[in-house]
Amino acid sequence: MYRILSKKILNETVQLMEIEAPYIARRCEPGQFVILRVDENGERIPLTIADYDRERKTVTIIYQIVGYSTKKLSQKEAGDTIQDIAGPLGKPSELKKHKRVLGIGGGVGAAPLYPQIKKLSEMGVNVDVILGGRTKEYVILEDKFREICQNVYIATDDGSRGHRGLVTDVLTKLIEEGKEYDEVIAIGPLVMMKAVCAITREYHIPTSVSLNPIMIDGTGMCGGCRVTVGGKIKFACVDGPDFDGHLVDFEECMRRQRMYKEEEHVCLIGLEG
Numbered sequence: 001m002y003r004i005l006s007k008k009i010l011n012e013t014v015q016l017m018e019i020e021a022p023y024i025a026r027r028c029e030p031g032q033f034v035i036l037r038v039d040e041n042g043e044r045i046p047l048t049i050a051d052y053d054r055e056r057k058t059v060t061i062i063y064q065i066v067g068y069s070t071k072k073l074s075q076k077e078a079g080d081t082i083q084d085i086a087g088p089l090g091k092p093s094e095l096k097k098h099k100r101v102l103g104i105g106g107g108v109g110a111a112p113l114y115p116q117i118k119k120l121s122e123m124g125v126n127v128d129v130i131l132g133g134r135t136k137e138y139v140i141l142e143d144k145f146r147e148i149c150q151n152v153y154i155a156t157d158d159g160s161r162g163h164r165g166l167v168t169d170v171l172t173k174l175i176e177e178g179k180e181y182d183e184v185i186a187i188g189p190l191v192m193m194k195a196v197c198a199i200t201r202e203y204h205i206p207t208s209v210s211l212n213p214i215m216i217d218g219t220g221m222c223g224g225c226r227v228t229v230g231g232k233i234k235f236a237c238v239d240g241p242d243f244d245g246h247l248v249d250f251e252e253c254m255r256r257q258r259m260y261k262e263e264e265h266v267c268l269i270g271l272e273g
Ligand SMILES: Cc1cc2nc3c(=O)[nH]c(=O)nc-3n(C[C@H](O)[C@H](O)[C@H](O)COP(=O)(O)OP(=O)(O)OC[C@H]3O[C@@H](n4cnc5c(N)ncnc54)[C@H](O)[C@@H]3O)c2cc1C
Pocket: 033, 044, 045, 046, 047, 048, 049, 062, 063, 064, 065, 066, 067, 068, 069, 070, 071, 108, 111, 112, 211, 212, 213, 214, 215, 216, 241, 257, 258, 261, 264, 265, 268
């Protein structure tokens, strides 16, 4: 059992939890994730380690309430426990000592982006980020990014904060203004990562993405998380979740992510009674 030390509501669908998990906190690196089961009958769901504190022996998760398990998780409070947390899983991100890197976080994608950008900043790399959200309420972690980034650009669909439009509009504008980036790290919905990669490919900017296929064991034993990268089959839980975005077959990822739509819907109806 793992104790929830604190819980924060970031917006109406996104919450943060700091959890006591000494083993994971001691070993985890940016880019890695955990698989948790909320209670003893729960399914296993993957969530990125959004932050960690080795001294306090804690890991932070930030999750969007999208279905059965994330809703059940959201019903837990500080002081409650979570049944199982396995990790750290996946390969740590390969962060290079570039001159300047641009991070792009779409919605809750800002959470998995944060530990990578924080580490780059600690390595002395100049980092800028673009954060996107439907409205200003959906832009998360802006203050945390401002502490470590040179520039933080915001894009919202309705223009309630920053640029009115998509993160890709801001990306194109920055490149056209002559900003030079050695690498782009994009994390968010698959459509967003695909659109970012289409632009950075044109401008020959290496781009890393973090894939979030359906996972079960998270340890390389089932292939449920398989993705095609550069024409080769990879298991995101052990070969990733970070991959070269210019080589990812995004269409296949999107098809596979929709595989259990009906069952997921039925489960959620069951929970809501
Ligand atoms: C490596 C990795 C890191 C992730 N990190 C985060 C994170 O930091 N924050 C966050 O909010 N979300 C993250 N996700 C997505 C998160 O796992 C899903 O939102 C969650 O599993 C949904 O479960 P549910 O029962 O609430 O929703 P469901 O109703 O079951 O599903 C809703 C949608 O979530 C996706 N999904 C469902 N089951 C899984 C599964 N087992 N694995 C992956 N995706 C699934 C599908 O796209 C589905 O359509 C990550 C996924 C992966 C693979």
